[in-house]
Amino acid sequence: MAIDKAMNVLIVDDYKTMLRIIRNLLKQIDFNNVDEATDGAEALSKLRSGNFGLVISDWNMQPMTGLQLLQEVRADARLKAMPFIMVTAESKAENVVAARQAGVSNYIVKPFNAETLKEKIEKVLGHA
Amino acid sequence: MPETAAEISALTLRLEECRRRYPASDPEMVADVVRAVLTTMHGDLTAPETSLLHEIEELGQVIANAKAEIEALRVDDIGSSHIPSATDELDAIVAHTAMATEAILETCETLDGIGEHLDPADAAKLQGATTRIYEACSFQDITGQRITKVVQTLKQIENKVTQIVTAFGVGEGAPRAAGEAGMAAAEVETALLNGPQLPSLAMDQSDIDRLLASFD
Secondary structure, eight states, X not given: OOOOTTSOEEEEOSOHHHHHHHHHHHHHTTOOOEEEESSHHHHHHHHHHSOOSEEEEXXXXXXSOHHHHHHHHHHSTTTTTOOEEEEESOOOHHHXXXXXXXXXXXXXXXXXXXXXHHHHHHHHHHHO | OOOSHHHHHHHHHHXXXXXXXXXXXXXXXXXXXXXXXXXXXXXXXXXXXXXXXXXXXXXXXXXHHHHHHHHHHTTHHIIIXXXXXXXXXXXXHHHHHHHHHHHHHHHHHHHHHHHTTSOHHHHHHHHXXXXXXXXXXXXXXXXXXXXXXXXXXXXXXXXXXHHHHHHTTOSSOOOOSOSHHXXXXXXXXXXXXXXXXXXXXXXXXXXXXXXHHTTO
């Protein structure tokens, strides 16, 4: 299944340097329509008012965490099928299990490389 | 010794008053307790009572010695000076590495722009190089999170030191309300927010992929 690289991608991280890194890595794999949010609440607002095809989110943010954002997305009738990749330094098994139970599409542990990001995006969007 | 119900009640009230006046373990409190007990006693002391009083006096001396040793160590400096200084230094490390990382990223973006005007082979080589730099720059995020964990640990140590100093009547610091009570009130998710793990303890991406696949 061909991936529409013109889709809008929302990246969410409270650390602006990380947003800049992910944006540049996405650009290098031809995803050029990238928007940013610095916490779950801002992301949810953008998702509800916009037209996104993929969310790439950090976990540890305030006031709304990435896990809470994921739960809100899955509970929203319009957004519930949204591909959602968690990119986080939280690497304990209980984190992965909690994210999976909340409906995460895939999970990337920081630090990550461009190849991992590309592979997970292709896997998630290939199944979408 | 107190013999009647009234005497026992009076002694209980005196002990409660001592406890109210001296909530911390000040050596003077022990001395006050001893004096309060002595004033309620009548007649000659028995051998067990004498032994008990001797032990209380020794306990008071132990507390006084501990207080003197803590004062000599100037442990109040740990909370008032050393730890704030250390956390400031760590904050400066985060700020400076963030500035350096931003400069590196900006330079990479300039190189990516130049790459758009190169022939495809050279452009691919340049992009490969900038990709490695982008990947490496994520160290800043991980480093920042690790330093935040260290700062939190230092603040916990600071709280404990303040509690010890206050309990022994050294310095003027008051114990903080945070700590175990704050942890207990935290949301369940907080227990999941541990930040980066040490490499020897962390799951790598392949471990996570296997765990996720086990749900399918």
